[in-house]
Amino acid sequence: MPDSQMAGRIVGHELRVARLETLEGGGGGGGGGTHVLWCPLFWGGAVLPARIWFDFRWLGISGTVVSWSIYGQIVVGTITVDILKSTHAAWTRDNTGFASICGGNQPALVAADKDYDNTLAGWSTAVAASDIWRIYTAGVATALTRVDLHIRVDE
Numbered sequence: 439m440p441d442s443q444m445a446g447r448i449v450g451h452e453l454r455v456a457r458l459e460t461l462e463g464g465g466g467g468g469g470g471g472t473h474v475l476w477c478p479l480f481w482g483g484a485v486l487p488a489r490i491w492f493d494f495r496w497l498g499i500s501g502t503v504v505s506w507s508i509y510g511q512i513v514v515g516t517i518t519v520d521i522l523k524s525t526h527a528a529w530t531r532d533n534t535g536f537a538s539i540c541g542g543n544q545p546a547l548v549a550a551d552k553d554y555d556n557t558l559a560g561w562s563t564a565v566a567a568s569d570i571w572r573i574y575t576a577g578v579a580t581a582l583t584r585v586d587l588h589i590r591v592d593e
Contacts, residue, residue, distance in 0.1 A: 474590050488578045496568065501593040504556060505556035521572070
């Protein structure tokens with residue numbers, strides 16, 4: 439049974455929950471392992487709007503982002519999701535204390551229902567044990583009412 443952490447926060451209009459699963463080894467604290475941050479994005483059955491987000495704090499895990507995958511549920515659509523990073527000291531309610539780790543190559547669906555990337559060109563892939571990530575819908579969704587984003591991090 440995988441270890442997991444749950445993080446949720448009421449932001450904007452509803453509660454979104456992320457789940458971190460340890461797939462192999464590890465368990466935090468630099469012991470090595472593969473972790474997947476699962477980020478469900480939904481808006482109560484309505485089409486996802488731009489500028490919704492939730493924050494996730496990495497606790498006891500540091501490593502390297504090695505891939506992402508994104509899945510549109512039920513229908514084909516278009517959305518761009520940015521991953522912003524901050525520290526506890528720099529965290530703000532707005533995005534001023536954050537910087538994108540995606541280097542202009544954000545996870546996205548363009549008239550599709552799935553996509554995947556393991557080259558991560560331009561990405562800042564380092565994850566520190568106390569990083570705060572903001573998963574943020576940067577582009578307006580068309581037709582999509584739910585998107586699942588998975589981010590793989592290896593310790």
